Amino acid sequence: MVIGLTVKVPLSWTSHPFFRSKVKLEQQVQIEMIKGLDVEFVYVIDGHDLLPEIEETIEENLVQEEQVKEIDYRPLAKKSMRVSQQRFVKAVNDSRTVFGKVLSDPEGAYREAATLVEDLVENLYESETPHLTLVGSGEADVSVTQHGISVAVLSMMIAHALSLTKKEIRDIALGSLFHDIGKLKVPEDIRRKRGELTDVEANFLKMHPNFGYDMLKRTGLFPEAMLDIVLHHHEFIDGSGFPHQLTEDKIVITTQVVSLANDYEILLNQYRTPQVALGILFKNHSKKHSDKLISVLVKILGIYPPGTVVRLTDDTIAKVMMTTSDVKQPHVWSCDATGAEPSFRFLLSEDVQVKEVIKLDELSEGAVKTLQANNPISFYFNHFNHQENQ
Template identity: 30%
Template sequence: MNERRFDKDELRIGMFVMLDLPWLSHPFLTNSFKIRNQHQINILRQLDLETIRVDLDRSDPFWAQDQSDSPAADALADEAGGQAFTSKLWSEKHTRIQQLKERRARLNQCAKCYLQKANLARSIMSHLRSAPAQAAEEAVELVGGMVDELTEDPETTVQLVNLKHRDENSYNHAVNVSALALVLGREFDLDQAQLRLLGMGALFHDLGHLKIPSQILMKKGPLTEAERRFYQQHPRYGAEIARQIGTLPAGVIEIIVKHHEHMDGSGFPEGLSARDLGLLTRILTVVNRYDNLCNGFGSERDLSPHQAISRMYSKERQWYDPKVLTTFITHLGVYPPGTVVRLNDGRIAVVTSINTEDLLKPNVLVYSEEIPAEEALILNLIEEEIGIRESLKISELTQAQIEYLNLSDKLSYYFQGQRHGRVR
């Protein structure tokens, strides 16, 4: 870093300054930023600093030509305007702090809701053999609750937490896929009956795993050819179990048996193609693959949300209904919430929500040693004119960064709300 200290009266527009002060002792959103107007200079001159560090490499090359003592600068820096500007900065800063508190509250509530859903799924699976009618009834209750909650909360629609469990199991995957499928289904204006079918199919889609040995399901490396052929029968096994239950609708069984089929005929177990796959199955195929890539058991697992989306779009696009995949990406984002990223300026952040105006510039919560975690900064990358350099895996972070960004065994999905319209 090409760094140099300047007296406060030497500050000019275009300099990139770095403040050696606690975050709450000044009104600026960050401790490091480029000076953009005379009001900022006036505030900087009032701070309890003798000199201010400036990163010359990140400063505008023309800053030295700026004349802050010009008549235009004097007019801009009138006292009344300066006070209003300072008040605006403090107001925005406190608003950001409040947004963070509200986000944390939502995450906590979401965590409780998610655990309830996972426990219900566990109960349902445990009753499948001994009390299939009871299991089906509990499934209707679980899915019905999820449909109602999604309908009542069109802005956030679904939040899933604790996806990176130390004791990963199929219950978490079932809840993840159910919620993702319901949200995506809602974007296609499915009615309540269709949503319930979709949710039930999503909940039971991996029913056939009950007949697959755990050493195959949990294997970290690639499957042998024999293991792969055995595993590829699980949709058939799941449909057989579903029929034995006797109370699951035909539409649910269809989703179970076809959820690994692809539009181009390359899926399994039957190698079906587009003409054989209904919309509900097409939705389930996309969300199931996404969650498997992020949180699955096999060799293709533990991708970041961005890496999963990128893989599905760039390498597997022919597998999916193009409208379903596009809608999924549009509402989840190129950098889905929960993605850890490195910004162009080197800072580490986690995506909190997408910007529909520019999917490459979401809103992010930034890691900073200078700002307390409970007051962490949320930035709109469109407003800040900052881009994302790369996505990161949580395993690439330090423990301090994981705890600060609230990523300890946690990952969140947020979807855009109803105001952005539906797919017709």
């Protein structure tokens, strides 16, 4: 498949993230998403065959893959993910400390938040090609601070891909950390309610951006760009957001970035399946965000985002742990159908790829336990690159 072709996906429209089965390929991200579907072919409706032009590139890639297979990178990859996990836990703990000081010691909270932001920025820029890795706090539910760190990481990755300035990235990081602080003024029984909220409860919860903005504005310490993120992180470019129903021309790019990352994280926490959350975002929320930003997010997450449970071509079950340069060969934690024989696998060094995504209710109890498939999903930066370690 190449850009310029019009193809028909041989699936029901409910089984893919596009509005209809006939798709004109205008962006590389569309091709990558089709490659991630459970289809062996697509129908070419219109366009011309460009395969001869890319044969040479394919041959070069095959040679490179053969070279990669000669080295076992698993220990290095595992070590890099362990470092990411440690950094994430520290960031969540530091964020929790900051939240505890906002009212009693605002200057201390600001200083510690600024230090945390610098740590995040330093982690982002450790290499030119950061990847995402799966991390968690060990808690049963995603806390406000854990959510804030994960949104910050996603937002900073998007901003980095857009080549935003370091000042803008710092504002994005700081705004992401504090974007939900206003929820601390919402009663816990509303915040943690499992069932549907009443209209009164829902409207009260929607006040959290105003609560957070007022709380931070009163300190006189935080920059306006960061405060705008806190106040408007639920605004969408089509005017359907809150609290002010802003449209695209009224929402600055830094706030748009955090709005998208936050929207995806909310869907992720709701469905606990990264690829399903991405598909819903692409299908049902595409008017809420700019096409450019969604395209960048999809490229960062890959068609199998960290946390996705998949079946491999050797029929083992696996959970994606980290994205790689090859969308169909991420780093995974795998087991057999019963949950036995667990192992970390570096698919780039194997003749194995992702075959399909598996629904959680299709897993055995043993596989769910081994893969920790029901655990909350968060993200952090990772800079392991097998090509740089050759």
